[in-house]
Amino acid sequence: MLKPHQPVAGVFGAPPPLLAGRIWDHLIPGLALxxxxxxxxxxxxxxxxxxxxxxxxxxxxxTSGYEEESLFALWKAVHHQPVYTDATRLPxxxxxxxxxxxxxxxxPVRAAVQVTGDSGLPVAGRLLxxxxxxxxxxxxxxxxxxxLAGQPLVAAALSAFVFFGPLxxxxxxxxxxxxxxxxxETGALAVLLAGYRRHPxxxxxxxxxxxxxxxxxxxxxxxxxxxxxxxxxFRRQWRPAGLLxxxxxxxxxxxxxLLGPDYRAAFLHTATTNLYSPAMGLRNLGDMLVKSSPLWxxxxxxxxxxxxxxxxxxxxxxxxxxxxxxxxxLVALPLSFAASCKLxxxxxxxxxxxxxxxxxxxxxxxxAGSRRLLVPGLLAAAALQLLAxxxxxxxxxxxxxxxxxxxxxxxxxxxxxxRFSVLTNLNLPWVNAGSPPLVVAFNYYLERADGRSFExxxxxxxxxxxxxxxxxxPADTQQKYDGGxxxxxxxxxxxxxxxxxxxxxxxxx
Numbered sequence: 130m131l132k133p134h135q136p137v138a139g140v141f142g143a144p145p146p147l148l149a150g151r152i153w154d155h156l157i158p159g160l161a162l163x164x165x166x167x168x169x170x171x172x173x174x175x176x177x178x179x180x181x182x183x184x185x186x187x188x189x190x191x192t193s194g195y196e197e198e199s200l201f202a203l204w205k206a207v208h209h210q211p212v213y214t215d216a217t218r219l220p221x222x223x224x225x226x227x228x229x230x231x232x233x234x235x236x237p238v239r240a241a242v243q244v245t246g247d248s249g250l251p252v253a254g255r256l257l258x259x260x261x262x263x264x265x266x267x268x269x270x271x272x273x274x275x276x277l278a279g280q281p282l283v284a285a286a287l288s289a290f291v292f293f294g295p296l297x298x299x300x301x302x303x304x305x306x307x308x309x310x311x312x313x314e315t316g317a318l319a320v321l322l323a324g325y326r327r328h329p330x331x332x333x334x335x336x337x338x339x340x341x342x343x344x345x346x347x348x349x350x351x352x353x354x355x356x357x358x359x360x361x362x363f364r365r366q367w368r369p370a371g372l373l374x375x376x377x378x379x380x381x382x383x384x385x386x387l388l389g390p391d392y393r394a395a396f397l398h399t400a401t402t403n404l405y406s407p408a409m410g411l412r413n414l415g416d417m418l419v420k421s422s423p424l425w426x427x428x429x430x431x432x433x434x435x436x437x438x439x440x441x442x443x444x445x446x447x448x449x450x451x452x453x454x455x456x457x458x459l460v461a462l463p464l465s466f467a468a469s470c471k472l473x474x475x476x477x478x479x480x481x482x483x484x485x486x487x488x489x490x491x492x493x494x495x496x497a498g499s500r501r502l503l504v505p506g507l508l509a510a511a512a513l514q515l516l517a518x519x520x521x522x523x524x525x526x527x528x529x530x531x532x533x534x535x536x537x538x539x540x541x542x543x544x545x546x547x548r549f550s551v552l553t554n555l556n557l558p559w560v561n562a563g564s565p566p567l568v569v570a571f572n573y574y575l576e577r578a579d580g581r582s583f584e585x586x587x588x589x590x591x592x593x594x595x596x597x598x599x600x601x602x603p604a605d606t607q608q609k610y611d612g613g614x615x616x617x618x619x620x621x622x623x624x625x626x627x628x629x630x631x632x633x634x635x636x637x638x
Contacts, residue, residue: 157500160507161282167514168289172301174518174525176259179302182527183252187538189554190531192255193303195473197554198222200251200304201568204558206235207242207250213395216570218584220556223570225399228388229345230306247559254304262301265312266292269484272319273491276450283494283503287427287487290510295420295523300477310346311480313339314353318457318488321357322449325366333361333369337376345384348396349468352481356457363452403471404575410470417479423510424486430502431493447495454489461485473571537624541601544629548599549588551627555601564597577611589613600630 182190191197202224206212212231216223224231234257241253266288273284292308293301300307317339324332336357343350354377361370385393418425443451461482469478494503516522534552541548541555546563550556558566569588570576577587585591592600592613600618602610604626609615621629 157280157503157507158282160504160511161280161286164286164507164510164514165282165289167511167518168286168293171514171517171525172259172262172289172293175299175302176255178526178528179255179259179299180252182531183249183255185531186535187542187555187560188248188251189557189560190527190534191303191554192299192527193305194475195571196303196305197557197568198224198571199226200254200554201557201566202226202231203234203238203254203304204247204250206231207239207247211391213391215391215394216398216573217582220565220567221569221573221583221587222566223398223572224395226306227345227348228384228392229342230309230347233309233346234304250559251304255302258300258304258308259302261308261312262292262297265308265315268312268315268319269487272315272322272450273487275323276444276447276488276491276495278444278495280494283507284491286507286510287424287491290423290514291483291487294423294510295513295517296417296476296483297480298420298523300480306346307477307480310343310350311484313343313346314350314481315484317343317353317357318453318484321360322446322453325361325364325369325449326445329366329369330372333366333373334376337373337380340373340377341380344381348399349478350481352457352461352464353484355460355464356453356485359456359460360449360453363456364449403473403572405470406472407470409472409474410466413469413474413476413478414466416476417482420476420513421479421483421486423506423513424483424490426509427503427506428486428490428493430506431490431495431497443492443496447492450488450495451492454485454487454492457485458482458489472575533625537601537627540622540624540629544599544601544631546599547597548601549591549597550601551603552601574611586613587611592618595632598632601627602630604628606630 179192182192189197201222202212212224234254237257238250238253242249269291270284270288273287274281277284317336320332320339321336340354343353358370358373361373465479465482468474513522517525541550548564549567553568555561556567589611590613591597592610595617604623615630617632618630619633621631
């Protein structure tokens with residue numbers, strides 16, 4: 130006989146355990162599948178926009194800030210020109226990233242531009258980066274799937290959200306080294322987890338090579354290496370840890386020795402001429418936490434004790450993945466924050482942190498007793514991607530930029546050369562063939578203000594000497610630009626917030 134107020138199971142109260150289990154068996158995979166489909170849809174839509182931006186005249190709309198600097202450096206590598214040059218000498222350009230980025234991209238892009246001409250370089254480079262995002266998602270899925278045995282769609286949702294989600298965003302479709310560096314770092318972690326128990330020394334050597342590859346794309350990608358070293362030390366794998374450290378240091382020293390003084394000078398300049406702002410680091414940290422919030426929710430779901438007695442026992446792989454994720458967060462989170470305080474940094478400095486959170490989430494969910502706890506994280510992931518797809522959070526097109534640039538190009542393309550544009554993507558060699566490719570370094574104006582000496586007095590000295598036939602400067606420019614007098618120039622048409630300046634016909638160079 131029922132006690133007073135006792136619910137009848139399956140009718141007025143909670144459904145029977147068997148029925149509840151069946152509900153979650155269908156709901157969780159369904160939500161995960163929606164997450165995967167939305168993530169892929171956002172990725173494809175941005176890819177289409179990146180290609181369109183590279184083919185809509187003048188074809189140099191950028192998909193990330195200062196992308197034109199990478200495009201110019203890659204153009205030099207494609208044409209067998211030195212990539213690392215003195216930024217104080219004409220054309221005042223700098224190459225910030227590591228050697229493998231330029232040379233790994235140059236080979237396939239060179240083949241592409243032989244067919245399309247140099248104007249096809251942005252699209253070819255962006256396609257290579259997109260391939261990297263697909264490769265990274267595949268590697269992370271294979272690793273997560275092994276940990277989350279029997280939950281392939283959850284593993285797919287995790288992997289797709291990491292590499293196609295809001296934090297990576299347009300970085301999956303830009304000519305920059307971050308994605309391939311992240312792919313190699315993720316591959317190193319996968320190799321470590323898969324092989325360190327059976328083949329410790331061989332695994333350590335391969336991890337060292339993959340981590341070196343990540344660093345050789347971008348110098349900041351040493352966080353995966355740090356996590357791998359700590360992991361091996363925690364597992365008392367002394368010889369593999371020593372081998373990993375020695376091989377890594379040896380490869381770095383060989384690189385500095387073999388690539389010559391120009392490479393070393395560029396590397397040193399990049400490391401020592403930055404401005405840092407904790408406020409910027411906090412903004413980037415907040416941006417990362419918002420954009421990766423579903424991963425943190427999923428990790429928290431795995432930590433919950435709710436229903437834990439029904440959970441499965443942790444496998445050795447799940448234990449290893451959990452330890453690696455935790456150690457990786459201890460390494461990546463503070464160091465990524467410090468690096469993201471640098472002038473010009475963005476939340477992309479937290480890419481490695483995001484991978485570590487995803488590993489932690491996968492390992493914790495593998496032993497979670499209650500599948501219901503996955504729902505908030507999966508719903509959040511689906512919601513963020515849906516908002517992006519609908520244009521309510523972030524962008525999936527570049528129509529505003531391409532339209533503005535096309536309007537400027539209608540005026541600018543007819544102007545006589547040599548010429549200089551304050552929009553440095555209009556100074557790329559294939560759209561400015563009769564002019565010096567003044568894709569000036571992003572910190573050029575800061576260094577000018579600090580009094581650093583530049584060849585021929587920098588841009589201001591060239592303007593002062595009347596070296597350009599035409600200038601495209603901010604519309605509010607008065608009598609000077611970069612310290613150079615505009616006495617040799619007269620105002621021409623204004624397009625948007627830019628004004629064309631023509632050199633007087635009586636002026637001789």
